[in-house]
């Protein structure tokens with residue numbers, strides 16, 4: 001009996017194709033034309049190996065050649081696929097740090113391609129025929145948009161803050177309100193950045209209230225900077241007080257202490273006409289005569305990841321000379337994308353129309369409603385058994401921007417008796433392309449604010465697939 005089983009297994013094992021046979025088959029030859037040899041070999045070996053283990057372990061498996069070939073092909077595709085991939089953001093959170101923050105404008109993408117598919121004058125001065133500075137490419141336009149004396153762009157805003165602190169305050173005190181010692185997503189914590197820069201943190205005031213005299217009393221001969229930090233991702237409500245940037249600038253100038261404002265978001269245009277009241281505009285902050293302002297390129301500004309420092313020339317020159325600047329310098333892809341994004345701001349209406357982050361944030365409710373109904377209609381046509389309705393809801397800006405602003409939105413709400421909402425959410429998340437949606441009570445919520453025109457086909461297909469049993 002045992003012997004008979006052994007013979008049976010032996011027969012199955014010797015029936016398996018060899019690596020070489022598969023490599024030389026039509027499929028093998030075709031794969032080698034498209035995929036790296038290393039992945040083809042690995043996939044064939046892994047697939048045959050797992051079949052062999054199944055036979056030995058008495059696990060019944062389908063040993064048809066067709067299925068083996070299909071398995072190998074799947075494995076090759078997995079091995080050669082990218083790790084970083086696009087997804088469909090149906091959360092309604094526009095500046096989602098986990099989803100890459102801002103989606104770049106067409107113009108930014110085109111410029112990245114134009115510049116980096118060729119040699120460029122990244123650090124070359126045509127006029128003089130000698131070495132130029134990479135930082136100069138966006139200096140003029142940043143000065144024009146913000147009215148600042150000088151500007152410098154580095155890898156991100158965390159690096160910008162660190163560079164400024166290291167240049168102006170290494171071994172010296174920096175006065176910061178306790179209410180502004182923020183932590184921003186992705187482990188940016190003000191006290192830790194300060195420590196890493198070599199500056200000495202001098203906390204003043206309390207969590208909810210910091211007064212002018214708190215700052216004034218803290219100034220001493222070792223004070224190098226007064227730092228104000230925008231509470232990007234939270235609000236203290238109720239019994240609160242903080243000191244305006246104008247008052248801090250006034251205090252600083254009386255004691256010859258420079259003032260720096262870490263704005264976080266980098267809002268370049270006044271959003272009040274669009275109902276957003278609490279976001280300081282870079283130009284207005286510069287007007288207060290603050291010495292240095294820092295902000296991100298990929299939050300409200302809507303460009304690629306980078307950090308911008310604008311300010312008074314004497315400080316900017318010292319900052320640019322710091323050797324750390326070289327270690328956190330901006331690369332040419334980012335520079336090309338950022339210059340193109342900034343060009344849109346020459347005309348504010350164009351910026352709102354062409355920069356996806358601004359366009360998504362400032363969409364009119366009517367527009368959102370129409371899109372939600374269009375998506376719902378297409379889904380209903382495909383999914384007869386699901387309950388699909390358009391609901392009004394609210395979305396968030398995200399990315400540490402506009403924390404107190406709830407943006408009224410429209411969403412497609414989906415529910416079915418056959419599959420639980422958690423299962424639907426998981427299926428969507430694991431689909432190709434992945435679709436990330438919210439769950440509210442027992443329904444799946446597709447917030448259309450962040451669903452782009454280009455996503456519609458994939459969204460309808462993905463949801464239909466996820467809801468078919």
Ligand SMILES: *Cc1c(COP(=O)(O)O)cnc(C)c1O
Nearest residue numbers: 156157158184232263264296400
């Ligand atoms: C987001 C933020 C930062 C960090 O900026 P990154 O561009 O993410 O490095 C620093 N300070 C404030 C106030 C922020 O909101």
